[in-house]
Amino acid sequence: MKKIVLTACAALFATVSFAQQALWGGAQIVSPQVNADNTVTFRYKDAKARRVQVTGEFLPEVMIEIPNFGKMATAGSADLVEKDGVWEFTTPEPLASDYYTYSFIVDGQRTTDPANVYINRDVATVTNYFIVKGAEDSKGNLYSVNKVPHGTVRKMWYYSPELGTSRRLTVYTPAGYETSGKKYPVFYLLHGAGGDEEAWYTQGRSTQILDNLIAQGKAEPMILVMTNGNAWQTAAPGESAEGLKQPSMGMGQGNDRPQVKEAAFELHFPDVINFIQKNFRTYTDKKHRAIAGLSMGSFHSENISKYYPNMFGYVGLFSGASVGGGLGNQNPTSDVYTDFDGKMATQFSAKNKPSLYMICCGKTDFVKQGVDQLRSYMDQHNYPYEYVETEGGHIWKNWRYYLSIFAPRLFK
Amino acid sequence: MKKIVLTACAALFATVSFAQQALWGGAQIVSPQVNADNTVTFRYKDAKARRVQVTGEFLPEVMIEIPNFGKMATAGSADLVEKDGVWEFTTPEPLASDYYTYSFIVDGQRTTDPANVYINRDVATVTNYFIVKGAEDSKGNLYSVNKVPHGTVRKMWYYSPELGTSRRLTVYTPAGYETSGKKYPVFYLLHGAGGDEEAWYTQGRSTQILDNLIAQGKAEPMILVMTNGNAWQTAAPGESAEGLKQPSMGMGQGNDRPQVKEAAFELHFPDVINFIQKNFRTYTDKKHRAIAGLSMGSFHSENISKYYPNMFGYVGLFSGASVGGGLGNQNPTSDVYTDFDGKMATQFSAKNKPSLYMICCGKTDFVKQGVDQLRSYMDQHNYPYEYVETEGGHIWKNWRYYLSIFAPRLFK
Numbered sequence: 001m002k003k004i005v006l007t008a009c010a011a012l013f014a015t016v017s018f019a020q021q022a023l024w025g026g027a028q029i030v031s032p033q034v035n036a037d038n039t040v041t042f043r044y045k046d047a048k049a050r051r052v053q054v055t056g057e058f059l060p061e062v063m064i065e066i067p068n069f070g071k072m073a074t075a076g077s078a079d080l081v082e083k084d085g086v087w088e089f090t091t092p093e094p095l096a097s098d099y100y101t102y103s104f105i106v107d108g109q110r111t112t113d114p115a116n117v118y119i120n121r122d123v124a125t126v127t128n129y130f131i132v133k134g135a136e137d138s139k140g141n142l143y144s145v146n147k148v149p150h151g152t153v154r155k156m157w158y159y160s161p162e163l164g165t166s167r168r169l170t171v172y173t174p175a176g177y178e179t180s181g182k183k184y185p186v187f188y189l190l191h192g193a194g195g196d197e198e199a200w201y202t203q204g205r206s207t208q209i210l211d212n213l214i215a216q217g218k219a220e221p222m223i224l225v226m227t228n229g230n231a232w233q234t235a236a237p238g239e240s241a242e243g244l245k246q247p248s249m250g251m252g253q254g255n256d257r258p259q260v261k262e263a264a265f266e267l268h269f270p271d272v273i274n275f276i277q278k279n280f281r282t283y284t285d286k287k288h289r290a291i292a293g294l295s296m297g298s299f300h301s302e303n304i305s306k307y308y309p310n311m312f313g314y315v316g317l318f319s320g321a322s323v324g325g326g327l328g329n330q331n332p333t334s335d336v337y338t339d340f341d342g343k344m345a346t347q348f349s350a351k352n353k354p355s356l357y358m359i360c361c362g363k364t365d366f367v368k369q370g371v372d373q374l375r376s377y378m379d380q381h382n383y384p385y386e387y388v389e390t391e392g393g394h395i396w397k398n399w400r401y402y403l404s405i406f407a408p409r410l411f412k
Numbered sequence: 413m414k415k416i417v418l419t420a421c422a423a424l425f426a427t428v429s430f431a432q433q434a435l436w437g438g439a440q441i442v443s444p445q446v447n448a449d450n451t452v453t454f455r456y457k458d459a460k461a462r463r464v465q466v467t468g469e470f471l472p473e474v475m476i477e478i479p480n481f482g483k484m485a486t487a488g489s490a491d492l493v494e495k496d497g498v499w500e501f502t503t504p505e506p507l508a509s510d511y512y513t514y515s516f517i518v519d520g521q522r523t524t525d526p527a528n529v530y531i532n533r534d535v536a537t538v539t540n541y542f543i544v545k546g547a548e549d550s551k552g553n554l555y556s557v558n559k560v561p562h563g564t565v566r567k568m569w570y571y572s573p574e575l576g577t578s579r580r581l582t583v584y585t586p587a588g589y590e591t592s593g594k595k596y597p598v599f600y601l602l603h604g605a606g607g608d609e610e611a612w613y614t615q616g617r618s619t620q621i622l623d624n625l626i627a628q629g630k631a632e633p634m635i636l637v638m639t640n641g642n643a644w645q646t647a648a649p650g651e652s653a654e655g656l657k658q659p660s661m662g663m664g665q666g667n668d669r670p671q672v673k674e675a676a677f678e679l680h681f682p683d684v685i686n687f688i689q690k691n692f693r694t695y696t697d698k699k700h701r702a703i704a705g706l707s708m709g710s711f712h713s714e715n716i717s718k719y720y721p722n723m724f725g726y727v728g729l730f731s732g733a734s735v736g737g738g739l740g741n742q743n744p745t746s747d748v749y750t751d752f753d754g755k756m757a758t759q760f761s762a763k764n765k766p767s768l769y770m771i772c773c774g775k776t777d778f779v780k781q782g783v784d785q786l787r788s789y790m791d792q793h794n795y796p797y798e799y800v801e802t803e804g805g806h807i808w809k810n811w812r813y814y815l816s817i818f819a820p821r822l823f824k
Contacts, residue, residue, distance in 0.1 A: 030658065046521050109458050111523050117538055117649065118656050121529050130656055147653045149569075150578070156564040157587075166562070175569075178691045237529065241559045244530050244542055246442065279590045 029086060031115040032102070032130045038094035040132070042102070043115065047085030049106050053077040056102030057397060058095050073364060073393060077105060097134025098397060099143040099205060101127040120202050121237075123194035124247045136216065142404055143205040148215035149175030153207050155197075155239075158275035162268035163260070167228055168235035169272070170197045172207045173280065174214055174221035183281045185411040186223045188272070188312075189403070190293030190300050192320070194249045196236035197228040200403075203396050209404050220411045222290075223280055227272055229293070229300055231264035263336035266303045273311070287355065290410045292316025294399040295367070305354070307336045309347040314356045314410050318402040319365055319394055321374035348383040356409055357385040360402040362392040441498060443527040444514070444542045450506035452544070454514070455527065459497030461518050465489045468514030469809060470507050485776060485805060489517060509546025510809060511555040511617060513539040532614050533649075535606040536659045548628065554816055555617040560627035561587030565619050567609075567651075570687035574680035575672070579640055580647035581684070582609045584619045585692065586626055586633035595693045597823040598635045600684070601815070602705030602712050604732075606661045608648035609640040612815075615808050621816050632823045634702075635692055639684055641705070641712055643676035675748035678715045685723070699767065702822045704728025706811040707779070717766070719748045721759040726768045726822050730814040731777050731806050733786035760795040768821055769797040772814040774804040 031043035042054045055077040062076045080087035101120065103110050112119060116128045133140040154171040177184065189206060191199035200206040206224060213219035234240045237247040261267075277284050291312045293301040298320025305315045322337075332338060346352060361371040378385055388405065390398050443455035454466045467489040474488045492499035513532065515522050524531060528540045545552040566583045589596065601618060603611035612618040618636060625631035646652045649659040673679075689696050703724045705713040710732025717727045734749075744750060758764060773783040790797055800817065802810050 046519075048519050049521075106521075107458075107460050107519075109461075109518075110526065112538070114522065115658065116656075117533050117536060117659060119531060119538060124529060125526075126524070126529055126531060133655070144655065145647075145651060145653055150580075152566050152568040154564050154566050156590075157562040168562075178568075235557075239557055241557055243545070243556065244528075246527065247529060 029115050031113055032128075034130065034132055035090070038097075038132050039091045040095055040100075040130070041088060041090040042080060042104075042113070044080055044087040044104055044106070044113065045085060045115075046087065046106065047082075049082070049087065051105075051107055052080040052082070052087040053105040054080060054089055054102055055105060055110075056100055057395060058091065058100050058102075072366070080104075095132045097132050097138035097140035099129060099131050099140065099400060101129045101396075103127050121198075121247070122203060123249060139401065139404070142212050143208055143400060144212075145208055146212060146215070148211055150211050151175050151207060151214075152177065153201065157235075158272065158279075160268050160271040162271050163231060163264060165234055168197050168239055169228060170201050170226040171276070171280070172210060172224040172226075174210065174223070176221070177223075177281075181281075183283050184221060184223045185288035185290070186225060186273075186276055186280075186282050187290040187292070187314075187407065187410060188225045188227065188269075190227060190229050190291070190297030192293070192295030192297050194247075195294075195297075196230060196233065197226050198236045198239075200226045204403065205400055206403060209400065210407065213404065213407055218408045222407075222411060223276070223282060225272065225276055229265050229297055231260040231268070261334070262332060263303070263334035266300055266307055266336045267334075269304045269308070270311075286310055287313040288411060290314035290316070292318060292358075292403070292406055293320070294318040294402075295320045295394065303336055306343040306347040309343070309349075309352045313354055314406075315354050315358070316402065316406045317357075317359045317371075317374075318399050318406075319361055319371075320367055321359070321371045344377075344381065344383065348378075348381070353384065357383075358388065358406055358409070359385055360388040360390070360398070360406075362390050362394065362398050364391075364393045365398075366394060441527050443525055444540075446542065446544055447502070450509075450544050451503045452507055452512075452542070453500060453502040454492060454516075454525070456492055456499040456516055456518070456525065457497060457527075458499065458518065459494075461494075461499065463517075463519055464492040464494070464499040465517040466492060466501055466514055467517060467522075468512055469807060470503065470512050470514075484778070492516075507544045509544050509550035509552035511541060511543050511552065511812060513541045513808075515539050533610075533659070534615060535661060551813065551816070554624050555620055555812060556624075557620055558624060558627070560623055562623050563587050563619060563626075564589065565613065569647075570684065570691075572680050572683040574683050575643060575676060577646055580609050580651055581640060582613050582638040583688070583692070584622060584636040584638075586622065586635070588633070589635075589693075593693075595695050596633060596635045597700035597702070598637060598685075598688055598692075598694050599702040599704070599726075599819065599822060600637045600639065600681075602639060602641050602703070602709030604705070604707030604709050606659075607709075608642065608645065609638050610648045610651075612638045616815065617812055618815060621812065622819065625816065625819055630820045634819075634823060635688070635694060637684065637688055641677050641709055643672040643680065673746070674744060675715070675746035678712055678719060678748045679746075681716045681720070682723075698722055699725040700823060702726035702728070704730060704770075704815070704818055705732070706730040706814075707732045707806065715748055718755040718759040721755070721761075721764045725766055726818075727766050727770070728814065728818045729769075729771045729783075729786075730811050730818075731773055731783075732779055733771070733783045756789075756793065756795065760790075760793070765796065769795075770800065770818055770821070771797055772800040772802070772810070772818075774802050774806065774810050776803075776805045777810075778806060 029043045029045050033041040044052050055075050057075045059076040059078055061073040063071050064074050066072050078089050080089040104113055113128045118129050119126050131140050151172050151174045157166045157168050159166050189200050214221050238244055289312050291301045298317040299322045305312045361368050441455045441457050445453040456464050467487050469487045471488040471490055473485040475483050476486050478484050490501050492501040525540045530541050531538050543552050563584050563586045569578045569580050571578050601612050626633050650656055701724050703713045710729040711734045717724045773780050
């Protein structure tokens, strides 16, 4: 019996046919490699390529012309140099502790790094990522999985009576939730155009940020709810009955999604809150409820919090502001968008005003003009808010950072 | 105010800088395209490429030579033909309803399809996937997200006293779990070598299969627990404090993972069960508990179920069998692996024998000899089991199918 055993075992263990292929199919090089001095080396193995470049936000920006939009800064690129069939590039300077995305461009074709399995989707493009770690309070550390107690992340569906359909969301509960018996405050965190209920979980590193801030004693244990803000969609691409369609910005031309009424996402928001309060142990008062979002999600947060002026004690606007007006609709009719002045006055009345209204924007963000106008308006009316301005534009690097400074301010 | 509004809004809405880049950076072609007759067309846009091929299990197999292993069948490839800078290939025959993976090979380099954002990781390689749907009971339908009630999927951490560390697992609870107040049976589903707690959730389509089988009334509502079977690892690559290391088969040469004692995964299994029973509303008796796994997970399921002979009422071995002996250890000493005969006799005694012991294997699987030997042994001793044999080898196509026929047999 023993001899028989060994044959079967060795075969079973030595390898698994597809996994084996998967392993052996991968490039036998390390890329990216974060060096001891925090420079980063990229490698690509291909003796036959004629030109290999790397592109990412960590390289000097270049200006490009976008049709019907104008000039815009975008990530630059650098050439890898070939030696013995392996192309290589090392950043001339160390990179600051942070989370970075990049792509290779091989003979003019944008592609992923075959030596790096860590990939995020951003709308219709997938890019690789890596992290440069640093000290405990560095960005890279905050965005990493560390040896700290971890919360639970749920992918789940709720029914929205307002929208008449079931929809998917991502819910983070902090470490200890399952057995503590305690109630928790809830933070609703909204994505931007082109995103969905996966965006803050993947690109936003939201659950790592919360795990780390809570473990460091910097943020209160809280439930984090990441919704899908596209009312015409039930779930992220690939997660709904629409099947494996190619993602799109969705509200552009030529999409075949059902039309939903104006401000549908904002109007239905109490459906989300009711679901969360029914299914989780939460506090249900305003001072234990926060909302924030990036770009379109900032617009949503602004509108939801003023349409339901007694719902949120904490509001965060990351890189977006409407100063009234419907999203993509130049003549809004929805009650959510009209009477901007009246709604702001109600939200910022002595009775209603939030404990914190934080506005964050990058210096070169294309929405900065709108953000500045909102600030002027609020200054003029003596509506209190805090303003945080960073370098850079309309990018995830900023949104992760805004989350990491907003979350510690909540529920205290 | 109105005019100001529109500028900010239009900019905010028209585009998001990185998302925009993400969208516009993507290829403006459709690939793959499942045609009306279920043939599938692949496209790749690159005027400068010299040769473009597609490779996947749906193409005729070819034999390759694996060093220190011998000949093995692997996925074949087909050439795309270029016209006006777009390369194209359509399968000559319709594909059967199923879930398929594929890669492109551009000028000899294996790469992903830039027009398809749907990607799975298999050990150290990422491949694209697509689904050919069919009738309600077809494989493609069973592996798809459909308009049915959806369960909740949790990514969570449990503490294992036996291993002295926290570890990550994936838990599916069926639709209605949160509010039903009912107890549920539990099915523990284990991955193979190179896999982790993500494998059955991603490549295995386990939660889609369960959602669909339960909605069709073919399977009982149950909790599905997908563990990490690598005792030397706390979580899937990228999900632990090890950081963004390149995945490996793990137990091969040159890895720097801590050594764990023989049979550590099998020995610690009650830690998983205790955690699940403490944190979920479950039945806690043998007839409401099942275990199954693929390849290494099959070996684990066989060993756990006979080492703890009164724990599982249902056992599934998918493409793997030990017939005694330690995994990768030719002279096992652990009590889990020794006394094969005695343990089998105990597990299959009148008092203990499982309600179902199902063995599944592909006709060309390299572990089939071991599986046949286990069957002979069981026949010889009159230990009851059911055997399912399919076409093909040691591949996910088979494992998804085995799950879809095993799950409906549980807890009835």
